[in-house]
Amino acid sequence: MTPHQASLHAREIAGLAPIIPVLVVDDVAHARPLAEALVAGGLPALEVTLRTPAALDVIREMAKVPGGVVGAGTLLTPADVLAAKEAGAKFGVSPGATDKLLEACEAADLPLLPGVATASEAMRLLERGYDMLKFFPAEASGGAAALKAIGAPIPQVAFCPTGGVSIKNAPDYLGLPNVLCAGGSWVAPKEAVLAGDWSRIEQLAREAAALPR
Ligand code: 3PG
Numbered sequence: 001m002t003p004h005q006a007s008l009h010a011r012e013i014a015g016l017a018p019i020i021p022v023l024v025v026d027d028v029a030h031a032r033p034l035a036e037a038l039v040a041g042g043l044p045a046l047e048v049t050l051r052t053p054a055a056l057d058v059i060r061e062m063a064k065v066p067g068g069v070v071g072a073g074t075l076l077t078p079a080d081v082l083a084a085k086e087a088g089a090k091f092g093v094s095p096g097a098t099d100k101l102l103e104a105c106e107a108a109d110l111p112l113l114p115g116v117a118t119a120s121e122a123m124r125l126l127e128r129g130y131d132m133l134k135f136f137p138a139e140a141s142g143g144a145a146a147l148k149a150i151g152a153p154i155p156q157v158a159f160c161p162t163g164g165v166s167i168k169n170a171p172d173y174l175g176l177p178n179v180l181c182a183g184g185s186w187v188a189p190k191e192a193v194l195a196g197d198w199s200r201i202e203q204l205a206r207e208a209a210a211l212p213r
Pocket residue numbers: 022136162163164165183184185186
């Protein structure tokens with residue numbers, strides 16, 4: 001798969017719903033019910049961050065949930081890419097981009113949402129064929145106003161802002177012409193996961209899925 005094709009796939013994944021839940025899951029037993037609640041609420045694309053020892057097993061379990069499209073977040077190294085792909089991840093997300101990481105994703109045919117926070121980073125990735133990027137850390141990098149300003153001269157690049165996005169500020173991002181979706185952890189609050197409160201998570205997903213874009 002060429003970078004351009006991978007980018008097309010990334011756009012399809014980003015187009016599935018207004019919000020991609022960003023998930024930090026400690027217990028593999030939570031994987032199935034959590035994914036089922038989010039998918040039932042209307043959020044099929046799920047990002048499982050590789051930040052817990054259970055993350056790869058969580059991806060394996062979530063990948064079995066009908067209707068879900070499970071990806072791996074926090075990809076930092078080529079080894080992360082191989083492990084994510086082997087676990088069944090359908091896409092990757094990274095906080096930034098290095099040549100090694102991009103090469104590994106291209107070799108593994110793994111669509112990637114690479115993180116950028118500046119125009120130069122976006123231009124470098126566009127040169128390489130990537131036109132669907134993550135804007136990270138979104139709020140700390142200036143929020144929707146910054147993304148609007150970066151996007152004005154580079155309208156061919158679409159973004160998924162992530163980092164500090166909430167149900168309150170998500171509309172500011174989703175209203176921009178260069179935003180396809182946003183990423184956020186608020187749809188799966190830690191206490192609700194620990195309590196097994198899947199109906200609350202489904203309700204949060206439902207609200208997020210109804211956000212206009
Ligand atoms: C992350 O890296 O954890 C994501 O950017 C999610 O950020 P959030 O917790 O602010 O939604």
